[in-house]
Amino acid sequence: MSTSFQSLRSLGCMLRAGAPDEKNEVLAHEWLSLKTIWEATRPNVTDPASLAAIDGLFPKSLVWKSGAEEWHELNAAEQAIGLVLFEPQLTTEFLILIELARARKLTNLAAHENNAKLFDPLDESDAAMRRKRAAYTTLLDDLQRWFINQRFNRRLRSETASRLFRFGLCVMGISILPFLLYFFIFSLKFDGTSMAPGDVAKGYKLFSSNPLFGLGMVSAFGILGAYFSRVMRFQLNIQTFGFEDVMTEYQPRMLYVRLLYGMIGAFVFYFLLRSGIIGGSAFPDLANISVGEHIVWQASETTISPSATHSKLMDPSGLTILGPTVDLAKLLVWSFLAGFSERLVPDTLDRTEARAKAADHE
Numbered sequence: 574m575s576t577s578f579q580s581l582r583s584l585g586c587m588l589r590a591g592a593p594d595e596k597n598e599v600l601a602h603e604w605l606s607l608k609t610i611w612e613a614t615r616p617n618v619t620d621p622a623s624l625a626a627i628d629g630l631f632p633k634s635l636v637w638k639s640g641a642e643e644w645h646e647l648n649a650a651e652q653a654i655g656l657v658l659f660e661p662q663l664t665t666e667f668l669i670l671i672e673l674a675r676a677r678k679l680t681n682l683a684a685h686e687n688n689a690k691l692f693d694p695l696d697e698s699d700a701a702m703r704r705k706r707a708a709y710t711t712l713l714d715d716l717q718r719w720f721i722n723q724r725f726n727r728r729l730r731s732e733t734a735s736r737l738f739r740f741g742l743c744v745m746g747i748s749i750l751p752f753l754l755y756f757f758i759f760s761l762k763f764d765g766t767s768m769a770p771g772d773v774a775k776g777y778k779l780f781s782s783n784p785l786f787g788l789g790m791v792s793a794f795g796i797l798g799a800y801f802s803r804v805m806r807f808q809l810n811i812q813t814f815g816f817e818d819v820m821t822e823y824q825p826r827m828l829y830v831r832l833l834y835g836m837i838g839a840f841v842f843y844f845l846l847r848s849g850i851i852g853g854s855a856f857p858d859l860a861n862i863s864v865g866e867h868i869v870w871q872a873s874e875t876t877i878s879p880s881a882t883h884s885k886l887m888d889p890s891g892l893t894i895l896g897p898t899v900d901l902a903k904l905l906v907w908s909f910l911a912g913f914s915e916r917l918v919p920d921t922l923d924r925t926e927a928r929a930k931a932a933d934h935e
Contacts, residue, residue, distance in 0.1 A: 597639035798912030799835020835912030857903035
């Protein structure tokens with residue numbers, strides 16, 4: 574981060590810069606601005622060792638690569654030059670930095686604003702200059718740290734989004750697999766018998782006769798709900814997403830635990846339904862859950878009187894589709910919710926336990 578308002582502001586563009594291997598005009602401009610400031614300050618520096626040391630910090634050729642090492646070298650050069658700035662340049666640059674700190678809402682902004690009273694342009698004593706340089710370099714260091722943290726959090730968000738994308742592909746595959754197996758076995762059982770309106774194929778009861786499919790679908794949608802909860806939280810908190818979020822919720826092992834938690838929750842909820850502990854019109858009738866082959870009906874227009882009055886009649890189109898029953902749809906929705914909500918199943922179990930204890934005391 575250079576010590577001019579334009580170059581400091583341009584550091585915001587660094588947060589949106591391209592890949593490290595691409596040319597980055599922002600970094601090249603930062604070095605150019607810093608070089609200009611150094612050339613203006615250089616005549617005031619009388620120590621040959623300091624002159625040689627700062628001159629050695631500047632790259633021999635123009636820097637275009639925008640990696641962590643390149644930004645570190647620039648930050649080091651800025652801090653070194655900040656130690657040799659003189660009035661009125663030091664005061665001017667501090668005021669520029671304090672405005673940038675206000676725009677970035679630094680957490681310790683109040684302390685830096687309090688240091689502004691140290692910058693009396695008429696006081697150029699050695700003690701006053703030492704205090705001014707200390708205040709300036711502290712503010713510069715805090716701003717550099719803020720930009721480093723921004724770049725770090727930006728990289729964390731990118732890596733977490735990639736991880737969630739890979740997990741999402743796997744979860745979608747797991748969710749679809751039970752249906753693919755179901756339809757494959759269904760096609761083997763269906764004998765192609767013609768169906769009347771309202772009929773379904775003989776494979777209608779395949780789900781009920783093979784509970785394994787029920788458990789597979791329920792578990793898959795529990796995993797899907799758990800994954801969706803993590804993706805939704807990531808999207809809602811993306812502006813404040815940081816290191817602690819990654820370590821506590823988005824590490825691969827933590828994601829595996831969350832998906833397992835969702836699968837177990839849906840699994841337990843399925844047996845709560847099967848046992849009759851919970852029930853009602855909002856819950857599925859497990860005796861009717863299935864996937865069946867349904868006729869696709871098409872509307873045909875038939876004249877039923879000499880007038881222009883017409884009515885719509887439904888005729889078979891010759892096509893059939895596989896579709897879930899209403900009860901199967903309810904089961905999958907509740908399985909999704911059991912995986913999505915971290916409290917649905919625990920709260921249900923707590924209420925069940927409370928009812929059981931109350932019954933014991935009666």
